[in-house]
Amino acid sequence: xxxxxxxxxxxxxxAAKEALKxxxxxxVLGIGSGSTxxxxxxxxxxxxxxxxxxxxxxxxxxxxxxxIENNMVVGTxxxxxxxxxxxxxxxxxxxxxxxxxxxxxALLREKIIAAAAKDLVIIVDESKMVDELGGSFPxxxxxxxxxxxxxxxxxxxxxxxxxxxxxxxxxxxxxxxxGNVILDTDFKIISNPTIFEGILNNIPGVxxxxxxxxxxxxxxxxxxxxxxxxxxxT
Ligand code: 5RP
Numbered sequence: 001x002x003x004x005x006x007x008x009x010x011x012x013x014x015a016a017k018e019a020l021k022x023x024x025x026x027x028v029l030g031i032g033s034g035s036t037x038x039x040x041x042x043x044x045x046x047x048x049x050x051x052x053x054x055x056x057x058x059x060x061x062x063x064x065x066x067x068i069e070n071n072m073v074v075g076t077x078x079x080x081x082x083x084x085x086x087x088x089x090x091x092x093x094x095x096x097x098x099x100x101x102x103x104x105x106a107l108l109r110e111k112i113i114a115a116a117a118k119d120l121v122i123i124v125d126e127s128k129m130v131d132e133l134g135g136s137f138p139x140x141x142x143x144x145x146x147x148x149x150x151x152x153x154x155x156x157x158x159x160x161x162x163x164x165x166x167x168x169x170x171x172x173x174x175x176x177x178x179g180n181v182i183l184d185t186d187f188k189i190i191s192n193p194t195i196f197e198g199i200l201n202n203i204p205g206v207x208x209x210x211x212x213x214x215x216x217x218x219x220x221x222x223x224x225x226x227x228x229x230x231x232x233x234t
Pocket of ligand 1: 033101
């Protein structure tokens with residue numbers, strides 16, 4: 001690991017550690033996906049909590065595997081449709097706590113466990129923070145394969161630049177845990193994330209998009225090399 005990668009990894013661990021403060025005994029926890037969440041799972045698994053009394057609802061097969069490896073109790077959203085707290089990472093966070101997620105392709109289930117939770121805590125290192133979401137990171141749009149070209153046209157009409165996500169260890173597109181494909185779509189300007197989230201989801205064939213407007217976010221924990229900032233919605 002290079003020095004910079006090591007520093008980022010350490011920031012991810014620190015943000016994950018801070019998130020443990022929001023966990024309480026016997027909670028139903030939604031667990032996001034990605035490398036920052038992996039740190040959270042490891043810390044939770046070795047914490048003083050009675051982890052056999054905490055039920056974790058995973059947002060991806062990857063997270064489910066991690067939870068099992070760390071001896072956590074895994075439940076389904078159908079068993080526990082109300083989640084006390086969801087903890088998840090992010091690809092970008094703006095100054096108003098609007099978020100882009102889905103770099104790991106788990107956005108659909110991540111959005112569901114975020115919406116089902118009483119509280120959503122986002123954990124990031126400082127490299128994810130931006131002033132504006134527009135132009136900072138493409139919005140992943142999960143689409144049923146049948147509608148791929150139709151949705152592409154609609155995204156182009158919205159001034160987006162859609163690109164089919166290609167798998168790195170298989171031929172062809174990345175296929176999500178739900179059997180769909182992803183159009184990573186760069187938008188130079190996102191003036192109102194809440195309205196824009198709805199516009200994208202209204203395109204027939206779109207299952208979900210990776211814009212998580214701040215109405216869904218309770219707080220964001222940002223780790224820098226020197227400190228931890230807990231940003232609350234104002
Ligand atoms: C997966 C996600 C992740 O939370 C996001 O990509 C951040 O990942 P990492 O913690 O590895 O930087 O949205 O779909």
